[in-house]
Amino acid sequence: HAPPRTERMTVDQDWSSVYPTAAAFKPASVPLPIRMGYPVKRGVPPPKEGNLELIKIPNFLHLTPPAIKKHCAALKDFCTEWPSALDSDEKCERHFPIEIETVDYVSAGTSIRNPKARVVTLRVKLSHLNLDDHAKKKLIKLVGERYCKDTDMLTITMDRCPLRRQNYDYGIHLLTVLYHESWKTEMWESEKTEEDMEEYIWENSCSQKNALDTLLRIKASENVSNVTKEELLASEVVKNYRNSVIALKNEGETEGNMSQYKESVKKLLNIQALP
Amino acid sequence: DLMGVRLAGSHVDTQEPKTNPLVSISDEPETLYKRLSLLVKGHDKAVLDSYEYFAVLAAKELGISVEKVHKPPKKIERLTLLKSVHIYKKHRVQYEMRTHYMCLELKYLTSSTAAVYLEYVQRNLPEGVAMEVKKTKIEKIPEHIQEPVWDTLPQVEETEVKS
Numbered sequence: 196h197a198p199p200r201t202e203r204m205t206v207d208q209d210w211s212s213v214y215p216t217a218a219a220f221k222p223a224s225v226p227l228p229i230r231m232g233y234p235v236k237r238g239v240p241p242p243k244e245g246n247l248e249l250i251k252i253p254n255f256l257h258l259t260p261p262a263i264k265k266h267c268a269a270l271k272d273f274c275t276e277w278p279s280a281l282d283s284d285e286k287c288e289r290h291f292p293i294e295i296e297t298v299d300y301v302s303a304g305t306s307i308r309n310p311k312a313r314v315v316t317l318r319v320k321l322s323h324l325n326l327d328d329h330a331k332k333k334l335i336k337l338v339g340e341r342y343c344k345d346t347d348m349l350t351i352t353m354d355r356c357p358l359r360r361q362n363y364d365y366g367i368h369l370l371t372v373l374y375h376e377s378w379k380t381e382m383w384e385s386e387k388t389e390e391d392m393e394e395y396i397w398e399n400s401c402s403q404k405n406a407l408d409t410l411l412r413i414k415a416s417e418n419v420s421n422v423t424k425e426e427l428l429a430s431e432v433v434k435n436y437r438n439s440v441i442a443l444k445n446e447g448e449t450e451g452n453m454s455q456y457k458e459s460v461k462k463l464l465n466i467q468a469l470p
Numbered sequence: 471d472l473m474g475v476r477l478a479g480s481h482v483d484t485q486e487p488k489t490n491p492l493v494s495i496s497d498e499p500e501t502l503y504k505r506l507s508l509l510v511k512g513h514d515k516a517v518l519d520s521y522e523y524f525a526v527l528a529a530k531e532l533g534i535s536v537e538k539v540h541k542p543p544k545k546i547e548r549l550t551l552l553k554s555v556h557i558y559k560k561h562r563v564q565y566e567m568r569t570h571y572m573c574l575e576l577k578y579l580t581s582s583t584a585a586v587y588l589e590y591v592q593r594n595l596p597e598g599v600a601m602e603v604k605k606t607k608i609e610k611i612p613e614h615i616q617e618p619v620w621d622t623l624p625q626v627e628e629t630e631v632k633s
Contacts, residue, residue, distance in 0.1 A: 217594070253596035255520045260527060267531030270590060272490045274532055274583040275500060281578070287504055291608035294504065301592055302600035325616060371614055378618035 199223035211262040218257065220249045225256065292323035295366075297359060314354040315362040317370065320347050324374060332393055333384075334377035395444035402440050406433065406463065413464075435459040501581040505537070505606040508574040508591070512599040515544075518572045521599065525574055525591055532587055537575040544570045 204213075204226050213224060222243040230240040231248045243249055281287050296316040300309035321331060321342075334349075335342050342349050351369060353362040410433070439456040446452060508525070512518045522539060529536050548566040552559065579587070588603060595601060 217596075252514070253517055253598065255524065255596075258520075258524050258594060263524060263527050264531055266590065267528055270586050271532060272493050273586045275580045276533075277502070277578045277580055277583075281502075284504075287502075287608055291502065291610055293609045295607045295609060297605050297607070299603040299605070300600075301595065301603070303597065325618075330618075367612060371612075374615050375618055375620065378620055 201226035210259055211257075211265060214257040216257055217253075220252075220254050220256070222246070222249070288320070288323075292319055294318040295363065313357060313359045313362055314352065315359060315366055317351045317353070317366040319349050319370070321349055322347055326374075326377065329380065330374075330377040334373055335393070337373060337377065395441055403437070406436060410463070432459070432462045436463050502608050503579045503581065503584050503605050504577070504608045505604075506576040506579055506584055506588075507604040507606075508576070509602045509604070510572045510574070510595075510599060511569050511601070512572075512596075513568060513570070514598070515570045517596055517599060518570050521596060522572050522574065524594065528590060529574075529576060529587065532583065534579060534583065534587060535577045537577045539572070539574050542571040542573060544568055 200223050220243075222245075225243070227243075229243045229249065231243070231246055232241045234240045281290065294317075296318070298312060298314065300312055302309070321334070326334065338349060338351075341351055351366055353366045353369075356362045356365055436459040439452070439459040442452050443456055510518060510521060510525075512521075518541075526536060526539060546566050546568050548564060550562050550564045553561040553563045576587075584605070592601065
């Protein structure tokens, strides 16, 4: 029988011509002394001739580093450069605020289709959209759970259409509709009660009424001439009190907030520090 | 011997780069991909390691910045079946399927570069290995969202909506 080809191979041959594409392992074409398999008792793993384990496993003999470099050199002509002006994430976000995420699936099987491939996720930061105060609050209420307050990111996931392009178009349509609806002011929005408010507003609240009541009564008992509500509101102590109450309600109870509230109440009611 | 003789006017050609006849340039603007995340799943860790070396080298040669390469922990799915065809409930056999993962994250690709890289890498995907590619495309805000349309519509009398 003829000797294997390995005996005629030189050390500096062109390996990419021996294995140009993915092929099974041919022991007569690979000049390496490989052994693979479970060794017999007190023996070594079986040699490469007639070794099924070596044929079964996928080999990367066609993708040696010089071969990869040759392929990439040929493919480099088809690539384009990333614009050098967008070298950081913030610049990308400033100029291109909308992010669209799509997933592709590659696998071997009876069919190449994967039903999960039609899902499209749209992410946008609300600070980049042209919204005023009322429009932003209405949009957040409309959108509900899809808005994350910490990162100011609106995330919409679309998978109700059968094709990816339809889902993408539907997503853009949703964004447009949300944007325009949030700018509209309906008639029933004027019936917004205190429970619907997102943040605490001091004007026209019980806290303001109580404070003004108390101050008026103090002034009346001291028999000072009738001070008007506007003068009281404009005074320093009332403003301090207002700021501390707003801070408490909106940011929660922290050490700094509580001490600020204590100081402002003391100044409002003119109590000296307790011993 | 005229084989090696250079003609007088031929030095003009050496200054212009040779354009590849297969490359065609189209006018439409490129879509930009902020991040391309490749998740490769396989049953054999050695195959995935070799594939990772190949994918990282290909990305470096094509000039794509690799953000990070990490290997999520493997997942083992085990099932316990009856050993015999009929009766013998007490004798079972257990099988397990191990899935190893390898995640490659690339940053800042244009659509042509991404298409070239993905096609190259997917054509050389070994047998028995699956891949999921997550593309994050960045876009400008479309023109119809720049200004609310109510401002530009002509003043129309409020007609009765209820019919």
